[in-house]
Amino acid sequence: MMEAVNQPQGGPRPVRRSRILVVDDTADIRYFLTTLLQDRYEVTAAASGEEGLQAALSDKRPEIILLDVMMPGMDGYEVMRRLARDTRTADIPVIFLTALGSVEEEQFGLDLGATDYITKPISPPVLLARVRLHLERSANAKRLKTLSEQLSRYLAPQVYQSLFDGSRQAEIQTQRKRLTVFFSDIKNFTASTAQWQPEEVTFLLNSYFEEMSQIAAEYGATLDKFIGDAIVIFFGDPHTLGPRQDAVQCVRMAVAMQQRMGVLQQRWKDMGIHKAFEIRIGINSGFCDVGNFGSNLRMDYTIIGREVNLAARLEQAAEPGEILMSRETHDLVQDDVEADARKPVIAKGFAEPITVYAVRQAPVSPSAPGGMIQCDRPGMRLEIDLGRLTPAQRADAATELRKALGSLEAPAAAAIAARPAAAAGTPASRLAAVQAADAADSEDAVLPDSITGLDMALGLSRAMDMKGFYLSMLRRFMDGRADTPARIREALQAGDPKAAELLAHSLRGVAAQIGATHLPGDADALEQALHANAPRAGIEELLLRMEASLAELMAALHAGLPTAGPGETR
Structure with a gap:
């Protein structure tokens, strides 16, 4: 069975110590390792590979695992395989504990993904030094990952990924490519919120941007920038499905955004914001300059060109709730998207009237019945749009809800934990x-x-x-x-x-x-x-x-x- 070392109750809350999981079928070795480590770390011991996997997947996820190789049932190698296959545990450093001394055995374990080997009989100074070293390395890796995730929020996901996989360099460089460009803004947003407090405007905009950004990601768009309440998006770089499919994805994304506004309007209304905000959208396709603009000290991955300006003009000409697209975009999507011709638009900076089409849309409404799970009470707000979740995302959501339930039930668990410690002899x-x-x-x-x-x-x-x-x-x-x-x-x-x-x-x-x-x-x-x-x-x-x-x-x-x-x- 698993053995956990209890922490002292009462007094000031200590800084959480690193968690170590010891997996070894020999009780004396578990005792030996736990005694050596528990002064410095929070230690859990498991007597079998199956129990070790269960402990690794528990809420108290270990920062490092000390894993015996030879165990009855599931041996250490199989435990390592399963840990490496599961995204929840693949990044946990594993140190094998073994009396096997051959180079082949060691190489086999390292090939499976183990971080290190410690041979038995175990030397405490070596054990403590290796554990400390790999905990420090793991902590540094997590800090770098956190930093990279924070920096990634300032870049389109595609750009961030291309930088990290080495397919793109952070240098001043542009190219001319055929793109589909999207502009949107909230009609009369500035005038409607002129008397609002800055915090209220910030909240509204951020909730709007959050929803629209999620939809853009779902359709594979490159989100260029936010300008006030406007959003600039394009398709075709750094990844492309081809000019026609890029345009189709862009129009479908625009329709999804207009649909999403129905949900947002209802949410804002429930919060006492009764202003009926609506968005207008312009889409155009053509050749643009795309890449890194700026200097070696500060650069911006963006697009420029006549076709970009035209998409902006179409957005300004659209009615609230409408999606206008140019003839160039219409020619690409006409087999997939229904649209109606509109009166040509006279646009600033363009000598000739612009031929435009309005995308036909289904009536804007909240998600279909049964598609939303909502609960809004003092101290609790829950909203889940089932229609937007993939099966994998639903599984992740269920995991998060179970964690939340565990936190809500924590007082009962704490009461159990507060019972007298195990009797002498444990x-x-x-x-x-x-x-x-x-x-x-x-x-x-x-x-x-x-x-x-x-x-x-x-x-x-x-x-x-x-x-x-x-x-x-x-x-x-x-x-x-x-x-x-x-x-x-x-x-x-x-x-x-x-x-x-x-x-x-x-x-x-x-x-x-x-x-x-x-x-x-x-x-x-x-x-x-x-x-x-x-x-x-x-x-x-x-x-x-x-x-x-x-x-x-x-x-x-x-x-x-x-x-x-x-x-x-x-």
Whole structure:
């Protein structure tokens, strides 16, 4: 099961510590890692690959995962594959924990997407240094990602993407291309809002721009700029579907925007804004200069040319709620879009009258019945337009709503969390007891000068020279490992050599961690024989040798260790 280290209740709220997920099927290794890390980090431990995946996808998403390779059921490699395939976990750094020392195994794990390898027995200084290093790298990567996302809001998504994928450079350069250009504004907006407070004008404009920008993105448009209440958009660069399809997409986008105004008007009316704002739109197609204009200190990706000016003139000539397009655009879209000829427009800067067409539109209305989910109450406002969400976006929306529900139900969860901590003997209480003993006076823990079969200096160094912690590891070994040979024989009799191999592997790792001298080698020899499907007689001989080493070490530990005191693991 998953083990979580509880944080102290009451007092000033501490700064949130980085979260680390430890996934290892060996309880002693989970205990060892959690004890080493919980002073600095918020640690969760999982006993299997399945539990590890569940913890990685929980609300308490880890910043780094320490993942054992050899585990029953789902091994570490399969966990890594699944983490890498899921967009929610693909960017979490993973450090493999393994007793496998071959270059091929390490390369295989790194190819799957692991960040690093730490071999067992685990050296605490190496572990802490690697964890700190990769947490810092991950934090820096997140800061860069956040910064790039913030900067991307000043650029059209297509331009931002082309800069990051290297297909476009930030240099003064333009080209002549056939584009379809879109202009829109809110009729009489400035005059209608002249007496409003700046905050009210800002709110209205931002809510309008948010809706229109979303529609532009859905249709693949390049959003050029906002000018007051006007919007400038074009199709055909940096990506194009071809002149005809670009024009069709632009007109369909314009119709969607006019439709969206019906929803916005109703929303504003519900908020007490009874002014019936309407937009007018002009569209023109033709050759424009497009690219980066400006200087090496400040440049702007935009369009210029006669066709741009014509689109602006058509917008000014349109009636509120109307979409006017030039003959050039009409020629491109006439097979896909219904339109009516209008009286030619006399436009400033153009010597000849401009032939124009008005796009036929369905009646402007809010989304179809059942397409909107709305709730507006004090302290809560919810609005979901189901008609605009793709299946993937609906799934994301459902996830966000579940998170919101979890926040609303947090008081009940907090009440449960505030119940008394687990009784003495639970992993959390044992960890606290060990750390408290070492913090109070590590010299109180008395170790013998030597124990047969144990390199105590090495074992103590692997416990960060915390005598109380090292004693607890030794006592856990005494209490939990004596029956390993019997369990290996049971697995072999049941025809499950893989389970027997994992038992030998686990014993080897823990024995090496506490500084055992002969036992790790004997367990390793048995593990290799099991892995190679060696003859049963040879396996039994190796098992007897390992059993003898284990019995000798257990006897020495029982004879040499001091009696466990109150609160210590036994």
